[in-house]
Amino acid sequence: MPKKTTGGRPELKAVNVGAAAIDIGSKMHMAAVNSACADVPVRSFGTFTQDLHELADWFKACGVTSIAMESTGVYWVPVYEILEQRGFDVILVNARYAKNVPGRKTDVSDAAWLRELHSYGLLRGSFRPNAEIATLRAYLRQRERLVEYAAAHIQHMQKALMEMNLQLHHVVSDIAGATGMRIIRAIVAGERNPDVLATYRDVRCHSSIETIRAALVGNDRHEHVFALTQSLELYDIYQAKMLDCDRKLEVLLAGLNDRGAKPVGRLAKPRIKTKQVNAPTFDVRTALYGVLGVDLTEIHGLGPSLALKLVGECGTDLRAWPSATHFTSWLCLAPGNKISGGKVLSSRTRRSSSRAAALLRLAATTVGRSDTALGAFYRRLASRAGKSKAVTATARKIAVLFYNTLRHGMSYKDPGADHYEQQYRSRVLANLQRRAKTLGFMLQSIPENANPAVS
Missing domain, CATH: 3.30.420.110 (MutS, connector domain)
Structure with a gap:
């Protein structure tokens, strides 16, 4: 028929x-x-x-x-x-x-x-992780909102201090740090003597006791102290709620660890021992290694907290994407392929509100300041094409490393910035030699002891 x-x-x-x-x-x-x-x-x-x-x-x-x-x-x-x-x-x-x-x-x-x-089968479904990863993602996003709310109240505390002309933020790097919070809690408790307040200085604080004392001579008014007190109480409430989220995350990761395959080998020592601000209170790196069997923090730019957020957004196996190319395309980090009549009309990356892509861009910005191969790549591209394109291209490289590590168990070892620069120099030199040969010329290196004439 x-x-x-x-x-x-x-x-x-x-x-x-x-x-x-x-x-x-x-x-x-x-x-x-x-x-x-x-x-x-x-x-x-x-x-x-x-x-x-x-x-x-x-x-x-x-x-x-x-x-x-x-x-x-x-x-x-x-x-x-x-x-x-x-x-x-x-x-x-x-x-x-x-x-x-x-x-x-x-x-x-x-x-x-x-x-x-x-x-007709013309619709393609969006990615949604399994129930356990969706629960993990919900806890992580809730915790992220709590961090934002707590940060807003830090600003409110700083405003109240400014209205009292207490220049605390000029003598400490972070008013939510050890020195700042001790002084703020003492002020809320009723202490006004700058000599006493200056003694709450932490030994790691760069400012001297005399400098801190001078900054804490202010104009005390009840309404400003009241605003400072309420902001501190709200800040403490959100900190307590963040601890509740940390307990939920720890229990959930422990459950995933029990059901997953046991990792082979021991976890190596961390590259950086400094604890990140607003990081979960439990050992995220060890918990993730128990669930995944691989150490994502070997990839420069991915700290334990950021790696956990990426797992919450993308899952633990990445089988939804057949290859790293599919994965970077889903993240809108791959170049576009708008072609008509055999001509590339545009290769711009698509705009995206993906949280995973935003996390990878953050990792790219961080790694751009490091003495690594990824950092050297970022700096070379930034000088030629601008920082925006460098962030996107570096984020794509980190996404490929993340995919290969999680999907195929790849172990990443950074070759270093010098190795990358040497490879780049060899690649440029090979291109120049090939172009010179097509034009009938031959490149010749200049001896080290030679002094070329200046025309």
Whole structure:
């Protein structure tokens, strides 16, 4: 039997017979199924939990097996979790890849169009880790928000001190450090004598007791002390909540360690022993090594906290990406390939709000100041193409190392900045020799003891 054609072209064949789609909203979800399965193929449902279970029941009655939905805000989360618990295959779709025909923008048409695309297999689901990694990611993101809230109250404390003309931030590097917090807590407790306050100086503080004493002669007013007291109390509350998150993370990583494969060999000594500010209170590096079996901190730029956040965003096995090229493309760190007529129109990287990409860019900025091969690469590219492109290119290199280490168990050893510079010099010299040969010339090195004439 010949295939039906439309305008001289073969009709698309449905590959997802049991496909359905949901247009997510804050107060109403619009669901669409195959018109052959229901008299009313598009129905609206509320957002209450009972409504979501009714939606799942309707999908079961219509023989739905796979569901596509746009990842709108956080409204999709309860829908996704309930439908997944009921046994459906649910995929999240980026709205940019499911745009409707211009001029037909309604909730009903959006749901029907999404279902039609899904039935033809034209939609690609976004990455979502398994349940345990999703839980880890939720704890890490909550902790990150708590760090931001605590940082805001540090600024509030500094403002209150400034209004009292206590120039503490000029004599200590961080008012939330050992010296700063001792002095602030003493002020809140009622101490006003600058001689006594200066004695709370930590031995590691660079400023002398006399300098600190001079900075702590201020103008005491009750309203400013009251503001300082409240900011300190709120700061302590968020610090306590961060400790609660650390306990949850430690227990979760211990559970993943028990179920995972045991690492081979002992963990090497850390390169840097200095504890990072706002880092979790437990030994993250050892906990990650027990879960992954590899040491991600061997990659320069990836500290224990940043490595943990990357694992929370990307998972532990990275099998969702067949190669490092796919992984860097998902992160929007790979060059674009906008080509028409065989001509490259643009190779700019796509804009992305990926948290994993932001973490890798942060690692690239950090490693750019180090005496490593990655640092030498960053500095060479920054001098030629600018810091923005250097950050992106270095972040891509770190992403490839992260992928190969986690997926294939690669052990990274940094060759050093000198080795990279020598390789770069050899590569440039080989290119110059090849170009000179094509033009009929031959390069010749200048002897070390020769003094070339200055023209």
